[in-house]
Amino acid sequence: MLDSKAIFNIKTHEEFKSFALKVFKFQFENNRVYRSFCDLLNIHPSEVTCIKDIPFLPIQFFKSHVVISSKHHVEKTFISSGTTHTKTSKHYVTDLExxxxxxxxxxxxxxxxxxxxxxxxxxxxxxxxxxxxxxxxxxxxxxxxxxxxxxxxxxxxxxxxxxxxxxxxxxxxxxxxxxxxxxxxxxxxxxxxxxxxxxxxxxxxxxxxxxxxxxxxxxxxxxxxxxxxxxxxxxxxxLLSQAYSHGDGIFTCPPWMQVLVRDPEDALTIQKNGVVGGINVIDLANINSCAFIATQDLGRVFSNGTFEIIGRFDHADIRGCNLMVL
Structure with a gap:
């Protein structure tokens, strides 16, 4: 069993990578929705040794499925704002602390x-x-x-x-x-x-x-x-973590959170630093839901790990990454 509070001890990139791979294996084994998504992509933890190879769950799944990796009681359900014509996202939180x-x-x-x-x-x-x-x-x-x-x-x-x-x-x-x-x-x-x-x-x-x-x-x-x-x-x-910008829209993550950018035309390919694409977030505080999320935001990541948000995808669906959403 993973110690969720251990994420706050992460200090180096290697420590982040090690913990992220452990969380991927844990969620593959304990999150029914995420496991089904990985199975459809034919990706198994035994074949994943790099963060870039971890599958990122399309964020729309939080609207259409119960995304949870824990058997503990749900303490709080966070719900996104929305109109009467839109489905809201629901994040089931089993550890408010x-x-x-x-x-x-x-x-x-x-x-x-x-x-x-x-x-x-x-x-x-x-x-x-x-x-x-x-x-x-x-x-x-x-x-x-x-x-x-x-x-x-x-x-x-x-x-x-x-x-x-x-x-x-x-x-x-x-x-x-x-x-x-x-x-x-x-x-x-x-x-x-x-x-x-x-x-x-x-x-x-x-x-x-x-x-x-x-x-x-x-x-x-x-x-x-x-x-x-x-x-x-x-x-x-x-997400259960936040990034902050002290100005100019350049965001910095805490050590247990990391942003990558995917190719808009090929959702399984991670872009190089500086190239605009879809924002993928690794949030290790999401250990009890899903820590690997493909958002609908567009942006770029810089060589020092900071990032900026440029806009959003024009359409609700993220191309190449909606195998189970409908």
């Missing part, structure tokens, strides 16, 4: 002690979006910050503006985190010039506003908040 450790350790790695920040969220509150993994994470970080001003402000932008100005005047370290459309609303209604606030967008217009390319979005937000950089969070319902 693993998720909490993943996002707490990642935050501390990139930003330091959570207690040093006031967390202001322009996101739906926990009660409004109980099934959101992002809301769960931010709600937990707000409680961990233990600051009286920390909280959700989506429906009260005027109060949020006043709070931001008061905290900035006191030289308080603040993290303002929110979905793109809400940050744009705030920046347009209440232009500010902030000196001690980190602005972090989590993506998502959710049909509320016209989609913008990252550079245009960040330019508007930088002008609206008077800051030099916009930070970003890369995460999704189907």
């Amino acid at each position: 693993l998720y909490r450790q993943s996002f707490e350790r990642t935050f501390e790695r990139f930003y330091g002690n959570i207690k040093d920040y006031v967390i202001l969220a322009v996101l739906p509150s926990y009660l409004e979006r109980e099934g959101s993994s992002l809301i769960y994470m931010v709600d937990h970080l707000i409680k961990q910050s233990n600051q009286p001003e920390s909280g959700f402000y989506l429906n009260n932008l005027s109060q949020l503006k006043d709070t931001l100005l008061a905290l900035d005047a006191r030289n308080t370290r603040v993290l303002l985190i929110g979905v793109s459309f809400a940050l744009l609303d705030l920046a347009e209604h209440y232009p500010l010039s902030l000196k001690h606030v980190i602005i972090m967008e989590t993506g998502g217009m959710k049909g509320r506003r016209k989609e913008l390319i990252r550079n245009d979005l960040h330019k508007i937000l930088k002008n609206g908040f008077g800051v030099n950089t916009i930070h970003s969070e890369y995460g999704m319902t189907e």
Whole structure:
């Protein structure tokens, strides 16, 4: 049996590779959906000695199948946001403590002690979006910050503006985190010039506003908040880890997460660094579901392991990788 918490001890590429291959074997043997997918590709752990040869499960499977590798009780089901006309993804989590450790350790790695920040969220509150993994994470970080001003402000932008100005005047370290459309609303209604606030967008217009390319979005937000950089969070319902960008849309993963890029025309071929293709994610915190996911995002990976997201596939299906989705 694999020790899931051991992922947080990973320090080198070789340690990551070793653990990833063990997780692949474990999920091949314990995840019925993933095993069926591997069987259809005629890929067996005995033949896989390299990370690039591990099959990546199309992310749509989280909409059409129960993707789980554990026999333990499901503690929480995270559900993606969607309209009445779209199927939502469901991520069955059997170890919430693993998720909490993943996002707490990642935050501390990139930003330091959570207690040093006031967390202001322009996101739906926990009660409004109980099934959101992002809301769960931010709600937990707000409680961990233990600051009286920390909280959700989506429906009260005027109060949020006043709070931001008061905290900035006191030289308080603040993290303002929110979905793109809400940050744009705030920046347009209440232009500010902030000196001690980190602005972090989590993506998502959710049909509320016209989609913008990252550079245009960040330019508007930088002008609206008077800051030099916009930070970003890369995460999704189907992952229990996050990557963060400190600016320019270049993301860095924690040591137990890695991004690769696949050929858009041949889903089983991994591209060289710098070449644009489909984003594949290895998230070892997903040990109890599926750690190897082919997303619908397009991007590129750089030689130092950082990556950027350029857009999404035009169509819902990922070509060459939808053997069992229908």
